[in-house]
Amino acid sequence: MFDKFVAWFHRMGSPKWFYEITGRWIPWFGAAAVIFLLVGTVWGLAFAPQDYQQGNSFRIIYIHVPAAILAQSIFFAMAIAGGIGLIWKMKVADMVARSCAPIGATMTFVALFTGAVWGKPTWGAWWVWDARLTSMLILLFLYFGVIALQSAFDSKQSAARASAILSLVGVVNIPIIKYSVEWWNTLHQPATFTLTEKPAMPVEMWLPLLVMVIGFYCFFATVLMMRTRNEILEREKRTQWVQGLLSKK
């Protein structure tokens, strides 16, 4: 089992192999993303019941929560990929890490923006400097830092190394975001969903949310693979197999 995983890991390290296999996966993930996002949006916005307190404005949860989850997951994925690139000197891992950053930054921005739009009618303020909101803003700046580092070096290798170290250090922020609402008094409410307790939300409300979260993950996987393939073509353009690919078309 472990040997098989190691073999798979090494094969994924070959840009050519990665390019080919993801080419086969993209249509599936893309189709799943479209289906889940469509179903989730229509279900969440039109059919899920209103909230007793917030009325219809609670429906922003169907964008806000998946975006916030993804923002954190993507940072984690980026740090892991960066770490693999640092330790095993795997070019594909560097390219994956590089492709993660703009997607994650976008998700963070979406989460912050939808949160502000929701906060104005619900709390009475667009922005409050509480621990959850501030740590999320720091995440956005970390993403900007990683993106800036990636383009600050002439050599792709030093760029990958520097941004991987920043993302590994930045990972410390992820548990802070997650537990900020428990460790400190914040205006942001605590988590509605926990692994240990049943959700503080009826099933007809959280089921469309779950669909949206899966849809967001599929969307991320699709965009990540597409961006990484682009990156591979760009960096491997002098190799024979890319030349061969180009001359075929």
Next chain:
Amino acid sequence: MNPKRKKKLVLLTSMVAAVGIAVGLVLFALSENINLFYTPTQIAQGEAPVGQRIRAGGMVVDGSIKRATDSLEVQFAVTDYKHEVIVKYTGILPDLFREGQGIVTMGAMDGNGIFQASEVLAKHDENYMPPEVEEALKASGHKATAQQY
């Protein structure tokens, strides 16, 4: 794994752990300042500075809301179920403001122990439910689960 990679892995892991511990210690030292608001108990015990702008948070006490007839002035009490603080505010309250609602308010304690607020924010809790469920809960004598401070 070859020794060089192993060394790098150990180095990176310890780097992340060291940064984690450092940040953890900083946050622990700052924990009082990171809290968005003081609870009524903290105010009653004198932990909150008098005369300085601070935030206070708690649940609006049932039946404590008194509105002035000729202005937007409103007075209410907030509680954490141990202590209460009287809050005075002039202005428009957020939609979610009502008895039993968690709120966070910005202002300062005056000499008489009354909190003079300049801003009132409603705090939403993590519970969501359709209106029918809330009515059914009310009918059966339960209150929608209020968040504890």
